[in-house]
Amino acid sequence: MPVRPAVPSGTQVCGVVPVDVAQPTTAAEVADVLRSTRGTVVPVGAGTKTGWAAPPTSCDLLLRTTGLDRVVEHAPGDLVVVTEAGVRLESLRRQLAEHGQMLALDPPEPGATIGGIIGANASGPRRLRYGTVRDLLIGVTVVLADGTTAKSGGKVVKNVAGYDLGKLYTGAHGGLGVVVSATWRLHPLPAAVGTVVVPVSDAAEAGRLSALLARSTLTPTAVELRFDVANAQAANAQAVGSRVTGSGVTGELVVLFESIEASVDAQSRAALALLGGGTREQRPPSWFGQRPTGGIVLRLAFEPFALPHVLRALPDGASGTATACTGVAYAAVPETTDLAALRAAIRPYDGSAVVLAAADAARAGLDHWGPVPDSFGLMTRVKDQFDPRRRLSPGRLIGGL
Amino acid sequence: MTQPQVDDRTRDPGRTGIADDGTAPSARMVRLAERLRERIGADKVLTDPAQLRTYECDGLAAVRVRPGIVVLASHRDDVVQTVRSCAEAGVPFVARGSGTGLSGGAIPVADGVLIVLSRLRQIVSVDPDNARVVVEPGVINLWVSREAAPYDQAYAPDPSSQQVCSIGGNVAENAGGAHCLKYGFTVNHVMGAEVVLPDGEVVRLGGTASEHPGLDLLGAFIGSEGTLGVATQVTVRTIRIPETVQTMLVGFHSVRDAAGTVSDIIASGIVPAAIEMMDALAIEAAEAAVQCGYPQGAVAVLVIELDGPAVEVDEQFRQVRELAEARHAFETRIARDAAERALMWKGRKSAFAAVGRISPAYYVQDGVIPRTRLPEVLEEIGRLADEAQMRVANVFHAGDGNLHPLILFDDAVPGAAHDAERLGGAILDLCVDLGGSITGEHGVGVDKKSKMARQFAGEDLDTMQLVRCAFDPDGLANPGKLFPTPRLCGERPGVRTAADTPDPALGEVF
Numbered sequence: 023m024p025v026r027p028a029v030p031s032g033t034q035v036c037g038v039v040p041v042d043v044a045q046p047t048t049a050a051e052v053a054d055v056l057r058s059t060r061g062t063v064v065p066v067g068a069g070t071k072t073g074w075a076a077p078p079t080s081c082d083l084l085l086r087t088t089g090l091d092r093v094v095e096h097a098p099g100d101l102v103v104v105t106e107a108g109v110r111l112e113s114l115r116r117q118l119a120e121h122g123q124m125l126a127l128d129p130p131e132p133g134a135t136i137g138g139i140i141g142a143n144a145s146g147p148r149r150l151r152y153g154t155v156r157d158l159l160i161g162v163t164v165v166l167a168d169g170t171t172a173k174s175g176g177k178v179v180k181n182v183a184g185y186d187l188g189k190l191y192t193g194a195h196g197g198l199g200v201v202v203s204a205t206w207r208l209h210p211l212p213a214a215v216g217t218v219v220v221p222v223s224d225a226a227e228a229g230r231l232s233a234l235l236a237r238s239t240l241t242p243t244a245v246e247l248r249f250d251v252a253n254a255q256a257a258n259a260q261a262v263g264s265r266v267t268g269s270g271v272t273g274e275l276v277v278l279f280e281s282i283e284a285s286v287d288a289q290s291r292a293a294l295a296l297l298g299g300g301t302r303e304q305r306p307p308s309w310f311g312q313r314p315t316g317g318i319v320l321r322l323a324f325e326p327f328a329l330p331h332v333l334r335a336l337p338d339g340a341s342g343t344a345t346a347c348t349g350v351a352y353a354a355v356p357e358t359t360d361l362a363a364l365r366a367a368i369r370p371y372d373g374s375a376v377v378l379a380a381a382d383a384a385r386a387g388l389d390h391w392g393p394v395p396d397s398f399g400l401m402t403r404v405k406d407q408f409d410p411r412r413r414l415s416p417g418r419l420i421g422g423l
Numbered sequence: 424m425t426q427p428q429v430d431d432r433t434r435d436p437g438r439t440g441i442a443d444d445g446t447a448p449s450a451r452m453v454r455l456a457e458r459l460r461e462r463i464g465a466d467k468v469l470t471d472p473a474q475l476r477t478y479e480c481d482g483l484a485a486v487r488v489r490p491g492i493v494v495l496a497s498h499r500d501d502v503v504q505t506v507r508s509c510a511e512a513g514v515p516f517v518a519r520g521s522g523t524g525l526s527g528g529a530i531p532v533a534d535g536v537l538i539v540l541s542r543l544r545q546i547v548s549v550d551p552d553n554a555r556v557v558v559e560p561g562v563i564n565l566w567v568s569r570e571a572a573p574y575d576q577a578y579a580p581d582p583s584s585q586q587v588c589s590i591g592g593n594v595a596e597n598a599g600g601a602h603c604l605k606y607g608f609t610v611n612h613v614m615g616a617e618v619v620l621p622d623g624e625v626v627r628l629g630g631t632a633s634e635h636p637g638l639d640l641l642g643a644f645i646g647s648e649g650t651l652g653v654a655t656q657v658t659v660r661t662i663r664i665p666e667t668v669q670t671m672l673v674g675f676h677s678v679r680d681a682a683g684t685v686s687d688i689i690a691s692g693i694v695p696a697a698i699e700m701m702d703a704l705a706i707e708a709a710e711a712a713v714q715c716g717y718p719q720g721a722v723a724v725l726v727i728e729l730d731g732p733a734v735e736v737d738e739q740f741r742q743v744r745e746l747a748e749a750r751h752a753f754e755t756r757i758a759r760d761a762a763e764r765a766l767m768w769k770g771r772k773s774a775f776a777a778v779g780r781i782s783p784a785y786y787v788q789d790g791v792i793p794r795t796r797l798p799e800v801l802e803e804i805g806r807l808a809d810e811a812q813m814r815v816a817n818v819f820h821a822g823d824g825n826l827h828p829l830i831l832f833d834d835a836v837p838g839a840a841h842d843a844e845r846l847g848g849a850i851l852d853l854c855v856d857l858g859g860s861i862t863g864e865h866g867v868g869v870d871k872k873s874k875m876a877r878q879f880a881g882e883d884l885d886t887m888q889l890v891r892c893a894f895d896p897d898g899l900a901n902p903g904k905l906f907p908t909p910r911l912c913g914e915r916p917g918v919r920t921a922a923d924t925p926d927p928a929l930g931e932v933f
């Protein structure tokens with residue numbers, strides 16, 4: 023397995039330049055690399071989400087998994103597909119669509135690979151209906167730090183034999199092992215699509231509309247809010263003594279229906295009535311499902327009903343999208359944002375804020391993951407069991423793991 | 424709900440060989456009991472052999488072990504104190520919910536403590552706005568839906584045992600149910616848990632939000648069969664009750680046609696809420712037990728349920744009928760109201776117990792195959808049954824290929840129980856060979872731990888052990904379950920011998 027110096031390629035991970043780069047093409051080669059080297063290793067796929075974890079404390083070897091690019095097995099009748107880690111979601115989607123099927127994950131990063139999506143736990147708007155990686159991944163094979171290849175799960179949707187290690191590898195940024203292949207539960211491609219778009223003029227309204235949808239019998243595949251925040255300006259503009267604490271949140275809410283034609287039509291009409299307005303569009307607007315950019319980009323998670331509180335806690339100049347009924351939002355906030363204060367403000371709602379993107383220069387002063395949970399000791403023990411020498415993605419996980 | 428029926432085999436103490444007085448408790452059990460009485464109160468600590476006997480087995484019933492001590496926890500702190508005391512004394516413990524598990528997960532350890540959680544039955548909070556319900560672990564599965572019902576919400580995972588099994592047990596087994604085809608399993612609905620780790624430390628995993636920074640330890644805990652700690656509080660999410668539910672019962676003259684219909688429905692892009700199948704013998708049993716009025720002369724029936732917006736359900740229902748007719752369905756009944764719907768489900772949900780009507784004893788298996796292999800697998804099961812000269816009734820979650828063969832035998836015949844288990848094992852081998860799994864929802868427990876090595880390579884099992892060693896380095900939580908070979912943490916793989924590490928779950932095996 024060739025390992026070559028990294029410098030000419032100019033690749034880096036959050037500002038850290040790797041010494042060498044390896045691009046294996048089989049799981050056996052991945053195992054070989056890990057067995058035959060001693061140094062620190064940072065696994066990446068296409069590299070679209072390397073900013074989602076903290077910068078590594080060291081990177082002797084950048085391990086690219088893009089060479090593992092085979093779709094190993096697709097059993098349309100069983101709605102299951104087995105792919106190697108380097109397969110790109112887009113190309114997998116195209117292949118599956120020929121059979122009227124899909125892997126119901128829709129993170130937007132162009133060129134993203136299956137392995138990177140698992141490692142970063144990336145998702146998109148349709149998580150409302152289909153869930154995230156942890157809900158769709160039914161089997162996984164990894165190469166551990168010592169070169170051992172191990173699988174967990176299987177190739178059937180229902181399976182409770184043994185611990186479900188896929189859950190642990192999801193969102194672990196390669197820190198427990200290098201994902202080399204994955205088995206997924208698939209869904210049928212919906213026949214028809216339609217949206218209802220409603221303008222939103224403040225945070226409370228965003229919350230009210232989302233709650234109406236969440237409590238209704240409508241079955242949208244996504245409910246996405248685009249928002250711009252100007253809280254302080256709005257507060258200044260408010261007349262003193264007014265009981266309404268005006269929130270400077272504006273945007274629009276998109277309700278996406280994907281089903282058979284008759285259902286999309288009936289549900290869109292019902293949504294207009296329920297929300298008291300809006301327009302029907304065939305396709306979602308261009309911002310739908312895209313991540314915000316600029317400044318510091320955060321992923322926020324919180325109790326779904328706390329959406330208005332979270333929007334109000336964001337600093338002026340923030341903008342982004344929220345997967346409204348699930349309690350997840352992506353926000354671009356100014357570089358001057360006091361992250362600790364923001365985290366404290368959303369904490370009562372089980373809220374958290376994780377950095378996804380920031381200029382390399384700004385990284386140094388950033389607390390990437392935020393405070394550690396009370397299970398951090400246990401997380402450390404898990405990390406130490408899987409990677410006792412701390413050679414995989416060192417420092418990239420929460421608390422510097 | 425009745426206890427599953429294999430216990431007929433062991434009810435007679437003469438045959439089981441368990442002496443009524445049991446063996447004398449060890450000195451460390453006596454000391455630990457004393458300490459526990461001091462810490463949590465004497466009334467919660469049982470050591471009287473007559474009282475301990477109630478807890479010798481769970482739903483598997485073929486394996487019985489009398490625990491050294493039973494703790495009837497009535498408060499979370501009782502659990503914490505008990506686990507802590509066990510950790511100090513190096514004594515193993517086993518959590519027990521309602522004891523309905525079918526793989527022997529809650530079988531006690533002879534020289535250990537059984538922590539009974541069935542008194543921890545508080546609904547801590549119901550939050551319809553966030554669609555969350557927080558409960559203590561002993562809360563019965565069905566109660567969650569009952570609590571959520573006033574808000575038009577429900578708890579989706581619905582094991583057939585839902586009237587008696589506990590949420591804690593569901594979490595430990597990652598329980599499924601008829602509706603998990605569309606809605607997923609316990610793991611897809613549990614958002615958070617408070618867990619007492621085997622050293623007595625209390626941690627919160629997950630929470631009320633849908634994501635948390637850091638490793639998904641909650642995901643690893645769910646389905647770990649009590650081997651990673653004891654859940655003392657669980658946060659689940661509830662779903663909105665759908666606008667419409669439609670249920671139909673379809674009779675077929677051949678298993679192949681019924682199975683083909685299942686595949687056709689899935690292939691047409693419909694995701695039903697449930698597709699359940701029963702074969703002739705299972706139908707006969709259900710009829711005898713609950714008079715559910717299934718189609719006369721059916722060799723196989725499907726119970727198909729669709730839910731969602733009315734227009735969608737109506738259209739898909741029409742399609743399903745056409746697909747079934749194209750496969751020669753000879754009778755299709757549609758439930759007109761909730762009562763008819765309940766009757767259709769009653770036949771299915773009582774099928775395990777019902778088999779007791781047509782056989783002195785039976786053994787429930789749980790295996791998974793790729794759904795498309797259903798017809799050939801059923802034929803092969805029939806062949807294996809003939810070879811073993813036994814009858815097998817088939818009841819299963821056909822939509823996701825989860826088989827529940829019920830192996831009927833006469834426990835009065837010497838060796839019959841053993842033959843039944845052997846046939847069950849052969850069926851599991853078949854599942855693995857076809858790329859399936861040895862368990863879809865009942866767990867590995869003690870029943871199938873020897874089969875783990877058939878489904879997983881040594882490296883796979885050693886990797887799972889890493890998690891065990893992180894949570895429970897001393898191996899005190901439910902030892903002897905799940906893994907085929909007990910192993911000490913820190914031990915290098917490959918150098919162990921069975922003699923080094925006696926299997927704590929090896930009580931009296933029948």
Ligand SMILES: Cc1cc2nc3c(=O)[nH]c(=O)nc-3n(C[C@H](O)[C@H](O)[C@H](O)COP(=O)(O)OP(=O)(O)OC[C@H]3O[C@@H](n4cnc5c(N)ncnc54)[C@H](O)[C@@H]3O)c2cc1C
Binds near residue numbers: 582864
């Ligand atoms: C008639 C019948 C039908 C069934 N149908 C289904 C079905 O459709 N789907 C399905 O999935 N199962 C089914 N089961 C199996 C069983 O009901 C489930 O496995 C259930 O989840 C067990 O819950 P319990 O409270 O009875 O747990 P127990 O049997 O008491 O314990 C099961 C395991 O969980 C552990 N445990 C219990 N509580 C905790 C806790 N708080 N923390 C940590 N570990 C704990 C125990 O140590 C043990 O390993 C059925 C059983 C019967 C008898």
